[in-house]
Amino acid sequence: MTHIKATNITWHEGHVSRAEREKFLKQKGALIWFTGLSASGKSTIAYTLEHALVQRGHLAYVLDGDNIRHGLNKNLGFSAEDRQENIRRIGEVGKLFVDAGLITMTSFISPYRADRDAARKTLGDGDFIEVFCDTPIEVCEQRDPKGLYKKARAGELKGFTGIDDPYEPPLRPDWVIDASKTSPQEAAVILCELLEKRGKITALTN
Amino acid sequence: MTHIKATNITWHEGHVSRAEREKFLKQKGALIWFTGLSASGKSTIAYTLEHALVQRGHLAYVLDGDNIRHGLNKNLGFSAEDRQENIRRIGEVGKLFVDAGLITMTSFISPYRADRDAARKTLGDGDFIEVFCDTPIEVCEQRDPKGLYKKARAGELKGFTGIDDPYEPPLRPDWVIDASKTSPQEAAVILCELLEKRGKITALTN
Numbered sequence: 001m002t003h004i005k006a007t008n009i010t011w012h013e014g015h016v017s018r019a020e021r022e023k024f025l026k027q028k029g030a031l032i033w034f035t036g037l038s039a040s041g042k043s044t045i046a047y048t049l050e051h052a053l054v055q056r057g058h059l060a061y062v063l064d065g066d067n068i069r070h071g072l073n074k075n076l077g078f079s080a081e082d083r084q085e086n087i088r089r090i091g092e093v094g095k096l097f098v099d100a101g102l103i104t105m106t107s108f109i110s111p112y113r114a115d116r117d118a119a120r121k122t123l124g125d126g127d128f129i130e131v132f133c134d135t136p137i138e139v140c141e142q143r144d145p146k147g148l149y150k151k152a153r154a155g156e157l158k159g160f161t162g163i164d165d166p167y168e169p170p171l172r173p174d175w176v177i178d179a180s181k182t183s184p185q186e187a188a189v190i191l192c193e194l195l196e197k198r199g200k201i202t203a204l205t206n
Numbered sequence: 207m208t209h210i211k212a213t214n215i216t217w218h219e220g221h222v223s224r225a226e227r228e229k230f231l232k233q234k235g236a237l238i239w240f241t242g243l244s245a246s247g248k249s250t251i252a253y254t255l256e257h258a259l260v261q262r263g264h265l266a267y268v269l270d271g272d273n274i275r276h277g278l279n280k281n282l283g284f285s286a287e288d289r290q291e292n293i294r295r296i297g298e299v300g301k302l303f304v305d306a307g308l309i310t311m312t313s314f315i316s317p318y319r320a321d322r323d324a325a326r327k328t329l330g331d332g333d334f335i336e337v338f339c340d341t342p343i344e345v346c347e348q349r350d351p352k353g354l355y356k357k358a359r360a361g362e363l364k365g366f367t368g369i370d371d372p373y374e375p376p377l378r379p380d381w382v383i384d385a386s387k388t389s390p391q392e393a394a395v396i397l398c399e400l401l402e403k404r405g406k407i408t409a410l411t412n
Contacts (some may be wrong), residue, residue, distance in 0.1 A: 013270055014253060016260050047220060054222050054230065059265070061306045062221055072298035092278040093267065093299055100267045100308060
C-alpha cells in the first residue's frame with residue numbers, strides 16, 4: 001500500500017471543469033423539471049427514473065419537498081414572494097448539480113409559468129427539460145395520498161393549487177404525461193429515450 | 207441497439223439511497239469546510255484537492271463564491287443576518303451534495319464560529335470536516351490577489367474580516383494548515399489521507 005505523493009499531483013488553475021466530470025461519469029448533466037398538480041405523479045415518476053438511470057450506470061438525484069422544504073428552504077412560507085424564492089433556489093441548486101455532472105430531477109408543483117421560465121433561463125435551454133404531469137385533477141383528487149385535496153375542499157387549507165390557487169400549464173413543455181394513462185415505468189423508459197436524444201446519456205447497446 | 211423496456215425497470219418506493227450512490231461511486235459523501243481569512247489559501251487548496259480526487263477516480267465538487275454568490279445567494283448582502291443566511295444555505299446545499307455521494311469542498315471565509323457550528327450540526331460530525339487555513343494575516347495581506355486588504359486598509363471596504371471585522375478561529379478543527387508553510391499539493395496529499403482515515407475514500411494500492 002502506498003500513498004499518492006505531492007509531486008504526483010498536478011497543479012491546476014481553477015475548478016475541474018464540468019466537461020471533465022461529465023467524461024468521468026459518462027453522462028451529461030441535465031435538469032428534468034417535473035411540474036403538475038399535487039398527486040399528479042411527479043415524485044413517483046422522478047424516483048422511478050432515478051432508479052432506472054442508476055440501473056444503467058448513471059448518477060442521478062431527486063430534489064423534492066422532503067430534502068428541500070425541510071432544509072434549504074425551511075425559512076420560506078407560502079406567500080407569493082416566498083413561493084417565487086422557493087422555485088428560484090431550487091433552480092439555482094439544480095444548476096449546481098448539473099454543473100457537477102448529475103442528471104437531476106426536481107419534483108415540485110411549481111404552478112407559476114414565470115417561476116419555471118426563470119428556472120429555465122437560469123439553467124439554459126440545453127440543460128432544462130420540462131415535464132408536465134398533466135393528470136386530470138379528478139384523478140389527483142381521488143388519489144389524494146396526503147388528504148390535502150380533502151382539506152382544501154373543506155376550506156382547512158388555503159391557496160391550494162387547482163382548488164383556490166391557479167396552476168399555469170407549460171406552453172412548450174419538453175414532454176407531457178398523464179399519469180392516469182401512462183405508468184411510472186413507461187414514463188421512465190420514455191424519459192431515458194428523451195435523455196438519449198438530447199445526448200445526455202448514451203443508448204444501451206446489445 | 208435496443209432500448210430498455212418498461213418491464214425491465216423495477217419499481218422502488220422512494221429515492222435511491224445515499225448508500226447505493228456511494229457504492230456506485232466507490233466513495234462516501236463528505237463536506238470539507240475550508241475556513242480562514244481572505245487569501246489564506248482556501249480555494250487554491252480546495253481546487254488542488256478536487257483535481258487530486260478526480261485523478262484518483264473520485265467525484266468531487268467545490269462550492270465557492272463564484273458559483274454561490276452569483277447564483278443561489280445573489281439576493282444576500284453582507285449584513286450580520288445575511289452573512290448567517292449565506293453560510294446556512296451553503297451548509298444545506300453541501301448536505302444535498304453529500305447525500306448525492308459527492309466529496310464536496312466549501313471555500314468561504316465563514317468567520318463566525320456559530321455559523322460554522324450550525325453547518326456542522328446540519329451535516330453531522332461524520333460528514334463535516336473543518337479545515338482551518340491559519341495563514342498569518344501579514345502573508346494574506348501581502349498576497350492580496352484582489353486588492354481587498356488594500357481597500358480595507360484605505361477604509362474603502364467596511365466590515366472586512368481581519369481588518370475591521372473579527373475572525374473567530376475554530377476551537378476543534380479537523381485540520382489546520384498554514385499556507386505560507388505548506389504547499390497546496392502537500393495539503394491535498396494530507397487531506398486525501400484524512401479522507402482515507404475517515405473511510406470516505408479507499409487508500410491507493412500498488
